[in-house]
Amino acid sequence: MQDQWGSNPLHPNSLGLKPLVPPNKQLLPGLPYEGLQQVAHEPGKTYPLAKLTVYPGWSAKPYEFGEVGLYQFGRGSIIYYTTNTTIGNMYWGTPAVIPGIEITRDMWAQTDYLYSHTAKALLRASGRPQAVQITGMQPRGETDGSQPAELSVVAPGGAFTGTLRWQIRDQWGIVTTHGKQPCQATDQGVILRLQDVTFAHAGRQFVDVWLDNAAGETVDWGSTFVEVNRGLAPPKIQLKFPDRTPRGEPLEGSVVMEDAPAGTTLRLTLVDRFWREVGRLTGPADAPLRFSFPAGGLAGQIWFLQADALDPAGHLLSRAHTEIRSPKTKADFGAWTPAATTYAHGTIEMSAYQEMIRQLGYVANRSGSLTPLGANAALWNDLQNYPTPWHITALGDDAPMNDWEEPALREEMRRSLQEVCESVKPWGVWGMNLTDDSGAYRQLPRGAYSAIKFYEWLQTEYGDFDAVCEAWGWTPPEEEVADEDLPQNPYVQVAFHQWLQKKYGSLEDLAKAWKVTLGQWANLHQRMVQLQRDKGNRLPTEDVTAFKQQFAGNADTDNPFARITNESIKAAYDAGQTAAWIDAQRFCQKLWVGDMDFVCQAMREVIPDAYAGTDAAYYGYSAAEAFGRLNYVCPYYGHVTVKLGAQRGRMTQPGLYGACLGTYGGKPANLAVRRNPICDCLLSGGTGYVFWCFWNGNGITFDYKLQDAHALYQTEVNQELDSGIGDLVAGCPPAYAPVAMLYSLSSGTCDQLEAKHEPVTSHGLSWDAFLAAFEDLGLYPYPIISEELEGGFLQKHGIKLLALPGCNALSDKEIQVVRDFVNAGGVVLADVLPGRRTPCGVVRPQPPLADLFGVEFTPEGPEEKARLRGVLSGRPAPDTPEVTFGEALGDPRVKATTATVLGHVGESPALLERTFGKGQAVLFNCSFSSYATWRAEGGEPWLLWHQIMLRLAGAAGVPRPFPWTSEGKPTPGFRITNFPNGKGYLLGVQELGSGDFTGPRRPLEIALPEAFHVYDVRAGKHLGQVTTLKTDLPRGGVRIYSLMPYQVKSLDLRADKTSLAGAGTVTLTANLNLDPATRRDRHVLRVEATDPQRQSFYPFQRVLEAPPAGPVRVPLTFALNDTPGVWRITVTDVNSGAGTTVTVQLKGEKQP
Structure with missing residues (x-):
């Protein structure tokens, strides 16, 4: 038995079989085919360049079931039938036997009949003989209600005696009446009248019947559909x-x-x-x-x-x-907004998945497409339609779209995106995800429009063409073009595109004439024409020849910038001239982020508060730039990446900042990483995350159970955070220290030039090391980009300590800012001599900050390497004895001049400090990038580096906000993030592990800035009023503490009525009693309820923020069909665990 869709090798026709009878629906009788409906999407508007069709809406139409066929196959038989299951529901392994037609909520009842059809097909294919069969039902379709309900029955095996059971359901599937009666049938067939069935009510109704034998076993079943018209137009x-x-x-x-x-x-x-x-x-x-x-x-x-x-x-x-x-806005959702990925198609099966993820604590659904029906389907599960993929990427020169700067494409993108937003706006939409599994170009695209944009960027960076050539140390040569070739000059290419438009019209007409596939006009470049000619297609070449004969040039074609092309840059790189290559990569990364920003702005013209941004992508060193410009950032999970995303996001604008997690791979159930990433998002300052993916066979099994890969364990954490902890923490922004770390796109891009010399570090490794070192001090730094450093960020935010991790390439302006910062009293830390290269990678004759750090630099010769290996020995502070740090790498090209040398690797100075003006410059001329290894191992090497960082932070005037020890000793492997909350704090504590402790639970002592009432938020327990928080954590453990200047004595709760009837509203009033009485910090309350059977009642769950003073009022509306009896409603203060329960009597009888 096969639910047939499309072409399939198991189709009986493919097997060469002939039907035993002509295919027809009555092979499986007793189903209301004519009464079933499906969705008809309104004609869509197609945007060919943007590769998008926008569907403005939908309507209902009769369901085209297809047909049923019966074929003999050997001594058995094959039944195939077509339910018109959509291809989309075959994706990710959904069984075809499950009906997948798109329907709206008012069509749900008919899904039973599709499953009924499947069951009948299975019964028929099994070959099991039936004692009795239903062969027809009346009435069917439209009726005035006067016709009697009749059932045609035959008993193939002889006389049958049993029971006929029946029910009538309305269009919603609600049973309005039911009954049963005895029945008898013969092999000649009989017509049975349903004696008590009448059609007094107007509208769509289904009549369902079952035939049971004397033993009570159901032998056959069937249904009919009626549409009763009583002659009155609807209201x-x-x-x-x-x-x-x-x-x-x-x-x-x-x-x-x-x-x-x-x-x-x-x-x-x-x-x-x-x-x-x-x-x-x-x-x-x-x-x-x-x-x-x-x-x-x-x-x-x-x-x-x-x-x-x-x-x-x-x-x-x-x-x-x-x-x-009444769709929610982002502000209505609360501070913690996790999202999940499943379908948003209008099928009852997908709705079940969506309802499951909603009750697991997710508030939005990342759909496969953004259509009105999908948005509507999500809304019925209280989900917001979540950023749908809008793929901005660069796959290669031959990709259908590789030049996002083409004006026609950009205009189509803008118009199509805005039309999508308009079509789904009534149902609510969060926004767009722009970069699923994508990344920036790694070289200048061949497309003309990106090249022209590159020239504009170069002019803002350097000035005119001569200034660019001077900065690069290279002048692009004039292009030599063969007679049959289209010039690479992008201005000539644009003129060629215009010429083709006049000759052929649209891009589709051109592609048809040339017999090629074209994604956009920018695909028409020199290489494309050459490839077609090599394949024997000379039509493009002939048009190039004709164009060149007619085109005499214009005001732009002689622009010298046009010599800068994909090919000329590659040729220069091969000749050792790398500056243009680096600048092209820098530009492409910035352009990628700019293209995302373009889509964001276009969307916000329709939905001003939309989330738009990026999740699973390959950012390169554009990560910090993207994370600071977009208000939705969920990159692939990484302990450092999630911090960068959360820190960059929270310091720039409100949004959703977290990570992309998922159901990938099998890991042991006791592995902490299966649970910890969600807490890592939250305690990094994140406001949510996206879980990929809740699809059958992945996050959820086919029988709607959570997979034991990641989903089961991570959603346990999410459910806990959904109980109010997530909103409590995410609603309090983390406390940034007056510390900044430069995330340098230029330095990261130039690392490829350093690699041949085997350098001590790279920008990425150094970034990770400095972040870990500050984390061990309990400091939450600002990650900044070059434009912010140049634009006065340090002064505006009172930065006292600046880290330049692996910053080999800096602009002249950045160099001056660093110099001025130290001169004015700041402390700068670096682990390579900063700014030896210009942003395009050209090595400066002399390191511009050598005097600041008190060193000189000997440029590498042809045989010299940039590192040596040895033992690092030195003093953690000027007044401490010399000790051995362990094995390290050093850069022998650096020599001390005026710097104080505190350590060496061999003969190379490793720990250098110099007072400059009112400040201090510190250079770790060694492999500080190994800090993560020392941290994981613990012991003496980590402690020495920790003492250095602690001393330098103190010298900069940056104290530790919450210093901690383990059994009285400094220790790595803890991460403590503080979130100011009114006059108190929230503390997030994570145990990250360390090799110097092997016990099951690690002790921890945290010094508090003053005496606070401390509460364990997860346990809901008061730990007393203390100045030192003493606890212990298991491996990978997470704790959240609320520090308040007062004690929460109790929570008062009362209901405005003790009993009410269905459709009535009870209003709860909750108020916190504080000692001493004062203005509250930010508190979050959780509302829960149980019905008279003591079952948790999901519709009454709430998470609410309490005002700074006064009570919180919570209205809850009971339904007419809620269960009568005593209901228990509990309100709990998430900060302290204080809670109270009230009871309410719901009167009356439960209605259907």
């Missing part, structure tokens, strides 16, 4: 806000009934996403019925409003329904 619903109701506003509007018979009543029912009837209103149909449902006590972002016209007997005359949408 008209008019919403006050047709697209989206602003958050906090009541859900308002009116219902009008035209030509209603006397005595007709209107009944309005408001249904939330849990299918709870949270509002009801009735009134006579002869006047408009106005409604206003308060939104404060309701959960979710979308509701169904149903308007029923009822006759005096209470029977349904006609029905209308609509959605009321």
Whole structure:
């Protein structure tokens, strides 16, 4: 049995089989084919250059089921059927047997019939004989309700006696009535009338029947669909806000009934996403019925409003329904906003995945596409449609799109993106993810438009063409062009594109004429024409020849910058002239970030507060630039990368900053890394993360269980953070120390030039080392980029200590800023002599900061290397005895002049300090980049370096905010981040491990700046009022402490009513009692509820921020179909663990 879609080698036709009977639906009778519906997307608008089709909306249409075929195969048989399962749901292993048609919420009931079809096909394919079979049902389709319900039955094996069970379901799948009756059938067949079935209610209804044998076993089943028309037009619903109701506003509007018979009543029912009837209103149909449902006590972002016209007997005359949408904004979600990845298609199977991730604590869904239906489907699970992939990358010269600067492409990108945003805006959208698995070009693209943009960038960097040549030490030669070739000159290429447009029209027409595939006009360059000619296609060459005969040049074609091309740069690099090569790489990385920024700005013209940015990508050394310009940053998880993203993001603008995690690989269940990355995101100052991916076979199994790879363990952490801890910590920005670290794109790019000399370090290794060293001091530094260093960041933010990790390349302006900073009293740390190269990699004749550090530099000769290996010995401080640090690398080219030398590697000075003006310059002329190794091993080498860093931070006037020890001794392997909270703090503590401690739990003592009441937030426990926090952590353990100047004595909680009926709202008032009474720090409250069966009730879960003073009021609306009885509602202060429970009696009988 095969659910057939498309071409398949198992198709009976492919096997050469002939059907036993003509394919037809009645091979599997008893299914309401004519009553099923599916989604019809409205015609999309295609943007060919942007490779995007925008679908503005959808409507319902009859479901085209396909057909069923029966074929003999040997002594068995093959049944195939086509359910029109979408290809998209075959992706990542979804079984084809699961129906995957796109449907909306009001079509969900029909999914049962698709599964019913599958079960019937399995039964038929099994060959098991049936004692009785349903061969038909009446009525079917539209009816006035007067026809009786009848069932055609045959008993192939002889007389059958049993029971006929039946039910009627409305369009939502709700059973409105049911019954059973005895039945008998013969091999000649009989017609059974369903004696108690009537169709008094108007609208779409399904009649389901089961035939049970005497033993109570179901032998066959079937269904029919009816659309009862009682001759009255449905009510008209008019919403006050047709697209989206602003958050906090009541859900308002009116219902009008035209030509209603006397005595007709209107009944309005408001249904939330849990299918709870949270509002009801009735009134006579002869006047408009106005409604206003308060939104404060309701959960979710979308509701169904149903308007029923009822006759005096209470029977349904006609029905209308609509959605009321009130999508959340980012501010409504809270400070901690984790997102997950699953489908956002409108299928009931995918909705189950989305509901699962929502209840695991994720608030947004990273969809596979951004369509109105996908956004609508996410909203029904209280998810925000999350940044969808918008792939800005550079795959190579032959990629369909490789020149993002082409004006036509950029305009299409802008218009198509904005149209997408407009189409999904009513359902809510967070924004765009721009770089999934992508990266910047590693060389100048051949496309003309990026080249012209490069020339503009060079002019801002250097000035005119002669100035560029002087900076590079190289003058590009004039281009020599063969008669058949298109010049590489980008201005000539642009003119050629314009010439082709006049001749052929669109790019599609040109591609058809040339018999080639073209992604954009920029694909038409010299190499492309040559490749086509080599393949025997001379059509492009003929057009090039014709163009050159007609084109006499223009004002731009003689621009000398046009000599700078992909080919000329490569030729210079091969000849040893590397400056243009480096500048092209620097430019491409900046251009990549700029292209992301372009999309962000285009999107924000439609949705001003949209998140737009990047996650899993290959950033190179453009990471800090991207992370500081985008407000959504979730790179591939890395302990250092996540800190860079969070630190850069939080210091620039509000946004979502974290990491991209996922269900990759199998790791032992006791491995801390399976849980720790989420806490690492949070305690790095992050505000969320994206989990990739919750798809069947990966994050979730086919039977909707969490995979035991990462998902199971990491979502346990997320659920804990979702209980309010995440919002508590993420809502308090981390405390930046007056320390800055330069993340230098130029230095990182120039590392490739240093590599042949086997240098002591690289920019990346040094960055990691300095970050770890500051972390061991409990300092949270500002990661800055060159433009910020040049633009006065140090002075604006009161920076006292500047680290230049592996900064081999600096601009003249950066060099002057460093010099002025030290002269004015700052302390600068470096582990290579900074700025020996210009930003384009040219080696300066003399290191410009040699005098600042009190050294001289001997340029390397042809045989000399940039490092030597030896034992580092020296003094951690001028007044301490000399000790041995262990093996290290040193740079023998550096010699001390006026610097104080505190250590050597062999004869090479390694630890150099010099007072300059009012400040100090320190050079670690050794492999300080090994700090991560010393830190992991612990012991004497780490302690010596830690003492040096501690002394230098003190000399700069940067004290440790929360110094710590283990059993009274300094220790590595702890990470403590402090988050100021009013007059108190939150402390995040992570145990990272260290080789000098092997026990199961490591003691820790943290000195506090004053006496605080300390609470273990995760345990909800008061640890007393102390000046030293003493604890111990297991390997990989994480603790979060709340330090407050007061004690939380209790939480008062009362309800404004002790009993109420369904659709009523109870308002809770919660207030914290503090000792001494004072203005509160930032507190977060968690609301939980249990129903009368003591089951957790998810719709009432809330996480709320308490105001600085006064009570918190929490409205909760009960539904008409909630379970009557005693409900327990608990409010807990997340900071302290103080909580109180109240009970509320829900009166009445539960309604269906």
